[in-house]
Amino acid sequence: MNRKKENFFLLFQLFVSFIALFLFIGLNLKKVSNYFKPLGYHYEDAWLVKLDFQNLSEEKKLEYTGLIKEKLQSIKEVELISSTQVVPFLQWGREEKITYNKQVSKALAFEVDEHYKDVLNIKLLEGRWFAPKDYALNSIPVVITKDLAERDFNNENPIGKTILITNKPALIVGISETVRENTGANLSPGFFIPISGAANTYLIKSKNTDDLLLLEEKIRKAIMSVNAPEIQIKQNLSLTLIQKFAQKMDNIQLSIALVVFAFLFINVFLGISGVFSYKLSKRKAEVGLRVIMGASPFDILKQFLGESMVLTTLGILPGVLIATQLLIMQYLDPYVNGYYGVLSIVLSALFLYLLMLSCAFYPSLKAARLSPVNALHEE
Amino acid sequence: MIQLLNIEKIYRTDTIETTALNNVNININKGEFVSIMGPSGCGKSSLLNIMGLLDAPTGGSITMDNQSVTSFSRKRLAAFRNLKLGFIFQSYHLINDLSVIDNVELPLLYRNGISGAERRKRALEALGKVGLSARTKHYPNQLSGGQRQRVAIARAIIGNPEILLADEPTGNLDSAMGDEVMNLMLHLNKTDGTTIVMVTHDEQMAKKTQRVIHFFDGQQVS
Numbered sequence: 001m002n003r004k005k006e007n008f009f010l011l012f013q014l015f016v017s018f019i020a021l022f023l024f025i026g027l028n029l030k031k032v033s034n035y036f037k038p039l040g041y042h043y044e045d046a047w048l049v050k051l052d053f054q055n056l057s058e059e060k061k062l063e064y065t066g067l068i069k070e071k072l073q074s075i076k077e078v079e080l081i082s083s084t085q086v087v088p089f090l091q092w093g094r095e096e097k098i099t100y101n102k103q104v105s106k107a108l109a110f111e112v113d114e115h116y117k118d119v120l121n122i123k124l125l126e127g128r129w130f131a132p133k134d135y136a137l138n139s140i141p142v143v144i145t146k147d148l149a150e151r152d153f154n155n156e157n158p159i160g161k162t163i164l165i166t167n168k169p170a171l172i173v174g175i176s177e178t179v180r181e182n183t184g185a186n187l188s189p190g191f192f193i194p195i196s197g198a199a200n201t202y203l204i205k206s207k208n209t210d211d212l213l214l215l216e217e218k219i220r221k222a223i224m225s226v227n228a229p230e231i232q233i234k235q236n237l238s239l240t241l242i243q244k245f246a247q248k249m250d251n252i253q254l255s256i257a258l259v260v261f262a263f264l265f266i267n268v269f270l271g272i273s274g275v276f277s278y279k280l281s282k283r284k285a286e287v288g289l290r291v292i293m294g295a296s297p298f299d300i301l302k303q304f305l306g307e308s309m310v311l312t313t314l315g316i317l318p319g320v321l322i323a324t325q326l327l328i329m330q331y332l333d334p335y336v337n338g339y340y341g342v343l344s345i346v347l348s349a350l351f352l353y354l355l356m357l358s359c360a361f362y363p364s365l366k367a368a369r370l371s372p373v374n375a376l377h378e379e
Numbered sequence: 380m381i382q383l384l385n386i387e388k389i390y391r392t393d394t395i396e397t398t399a400l401n402n403v404n405i406n407i408n409k410g411e412f413v414s415i416m417g418p419s420g421c422g423k424s425s426l427l428n429i430m431g432l433l434d435a436p437t438g439g440s441i442t443m444d445n446q447s448v449t450s451f452s453r454k455r456l457a458a459f460r461n462l463k464l465g466f467i468f469q470s471y472h473l474i475n476d477l478s479v480i481d482n483v484e485l486p487l488l489y490r491n492g493i494s495g496a497e498r499r500k501r502a503l504e505a506l507g508k509v510g511l512s513a514r515t516k517h518y519p520n521q522l523s524g525g526q527r528q529r530v531a532i533a534r535a536i537i538g539n540p541e542i543l544l545a546d547e548p549t550g551n552l553d554s555a556m557g558d559e560v561m562n563l564m565l566h567l568n569k570t571d572g573t574t575i576v577m578v579t580h581d582e583q584m585a586k587k588t589q590r591v592i593h594f595f596d597g598q599q600v601s
Contacts (some may be wrong), residue, residue: 294461294489295452
């Protein structure tokens with residue numbers, strides 16, 4: 001059909017729209033679905049204290065750390081204190097190379113102390129959490145997350161196995177529930193190891209308190225009471241507040257993405273509608289002829305809507321093939337993959353079919369209502 | 380076969396009212412070959428559009444094949460046109476993006492219960508009748524004017540219509556090709572008994588038909 005050449009622009013627009021839509025849906029669908037998945041911990045009773053020791057020596061830092069923990073523990077609303085490098089919604093683990101049975105992979109290292117599990121109520125699935133007695137061992141005691149166990153150990157039981165964490169031996173003592181950085185984050189296979197050196201970040205488990213301002217003040221006073229003017233409090237607030245802030249940032253990000261998407265959608269809608277109207281206006285004589293030959297208004301409507309569906313199929317087909325290939329080759333991991341990848345392809349295609357139908361409907365209806373005599377004279 | 384009674388057609392705009400047809404009464408019998416003649420703007424094409432159920436008269440009634448079609452819905456009119464009428468135009472009106480055979484099949488696309496194979500078979504038969512069996516896969520722009528008009532005739536007759544309406548079918552053709560097309564229509568009228576109404580400016584062509592109706596200023600004068 002000679003019309004194929006004329007349709008090239010429309011087909012190209014559909015192809016580009018499909019790819020853009022696939023990436024947009026793919027990148028956001030998984031994130032949105034993550035909101036409904038458990039975090040793997042409870043942050044509601046947790047409190048963050050972050051200090052700046054400025055130029056204090058490591059020795060002094062360790063001394064003050066112990067003192068500060070003692071003072072904090074004396075607050076009646078404080079149940080437990082954990083020294084950590086990992087704070088949900090704020091600072092997550094760092095990527096490390098791990099080796100097991102000569103197989104090298106990457107996972108997130110969470111540097112925490114022995115109380116971290118209890119402060120955040122992280123569920124231990126097997127084995128135990130590391131304890132101070134383990135710190136003297138030659139191997140680093142490590143608790144791996146369930147998803148890391150499933151990824152790297154298949155059917156083997158990881159407890160008691162030794163792995164290398166950047167070439168240092170580590171003994172697996174327990175398996176914990178999977179954990180995620182925030183509500184929108186993907187699962188991140190990782191492992192907990194004991195924190196080394198003096199910590200400047202503490203997670204506190206609070207009890208029996210609704211008066212957050214009072215607790216904040218008590219914590220501030222407790223830290224000040226160690227009489228070290230070099231130590232400054234950088235953060236002293238509940239994790240719930242941090243979560244709300246992180247959530248807000250997530251919502252802003254999603255809103256911006258939606259606005260960009262809406263802008264693109266309106267442009268594509270207007271573009272395709274325009275192209276379709278133009279194409280049909282060039283085919284008025286054909287419409288008139290078909291009506292004269294016996295086509296009813298419904299036949300005309302059906303024909304042009306049918307054509308729009310065929311065009312959509314031709315336009316998105318290369319996109320579907322490319323997207324499928326990207327999923328198979330795992331090029332978009334971990335952002336778009338598996339079930340969500342397939343769902344993104346289906347939703348993008350469905351969306352474009354509906355878009356094309358809505359773009360084609362009005363021009364097709366107008367064509368169906370043309371007077372055959374007038375339409376024929378358009379040639 | 381076709382009865383037009385007190386047909387009136389007035390075109391109205393906000394400021395102007397133009398009477399295209401005024402009190403037209405015509406009766407065309409089954410199997411008749413009638414030509415309609417008259418100067419430009421006398422209402423010939425308006426009359427043919429009304430006979431072809433493409434345009435509604437402002438007044439009067441139309442009876443075709445013993446059915447009063449004046450009050451038919453658009454859907455019913457479309458079905459009636461498809462079954463009973465065939466059209467031939469001066470400028471052929473073929474769809475350039477479709478091959479010859481696809482153009483010919485067009486009326487059968489809108490008829491229920493005809494398979495693709497049956498459509499193709501009947502299109503080949505119709506093209507055989509007009510001597511274009513060898514051109515089925517060509518596109519209209521690869522054909523001469525006479526060949527295009529023969530494709531248009533094949534399209535008009537594929538559905539075995541009882542009435543053929545031709546609007547200056549030889550108007551764009553040279554005399555040899557015009558004769559060829561005219562002979563084809565005469566043959567259809569004679570062998571298949573198709574009723575033909577032809578609008579023409581050409582007196583020589585009109586003389587070959589059984590009856591000539593003259594029009595002037597929207598009225599039938601003879």
